[in-house]
Amino acid sequence: MNAKKATMIALLAVALTAARASATDLWLHVKVHDGKEDSHITINLPLSMVEKASALIPADAHHHGRIRVEGKDMDVAELRQIWEEVQRRPDATYVTVDEKDSKVRIAKRGEYLHISTQDRTGHKGGRENVEMKIPVEVVSALLSGQGDEMNVAAAIQALARRGEGELVTVDGDDETVRIWVDAASESR
Secondary structure (H helix, E strand, O other): OOHHHHHHHHHHHHHHHHHHHHHHOOEEEEEEEEOOOOEEEEEEEEHHHHHHHHOOOOHHHHHHHEEEEOOEEEEHHHHHHHHHHHHHOOOEEEEEEEOOOEEEEEEEEOOEEEEEEEEOOOOOOOOEEEEEEEEHHHHHHHOOOOOOOOOHHHHHHHHHHHOOEEEEEEEEOOEEEEEEEEOOOOOO
16 A cells, blocks of 8 residues: 555544544533523533433433423324424425414424524513524434334434534523534533
């Protein structure tokens, strides 16, 4: 093997190792600022720790495989069926609710599920905008559990494979929230 080929293989090996290392070295950050109370909450956790901690979620916290949306229960099997259908379809806006005081939009765009809500009245007369950008592979992994279980560990692993990115932002009159993943141990 010539020196040029050996150098290329070595560089490829380093790049692959670095890519694997970056996934295991990612951090989940949550930053909350409550403007009314003038309080700040910052959480910085390695994704590997979040994955291990997910196993400690008590079984009764899963609400028996049901998710409550606007006062109605949906079970995980129903969510899986809906998600399978969404994955088969082209990018589109699947849900739009536009009311006098609020707006909800759910769309699949490229490799992401986008969920946005605008509440123009808030719970105390203010406004609040929520933007979620969830990688489709994370949603698929979450719904990969058996029976009525969601696979939180698989979702966290998929998030780590995905790498850095913004997940949730909330901008309201009374508070701001930001949730994201990056390689820094401290939030910026």
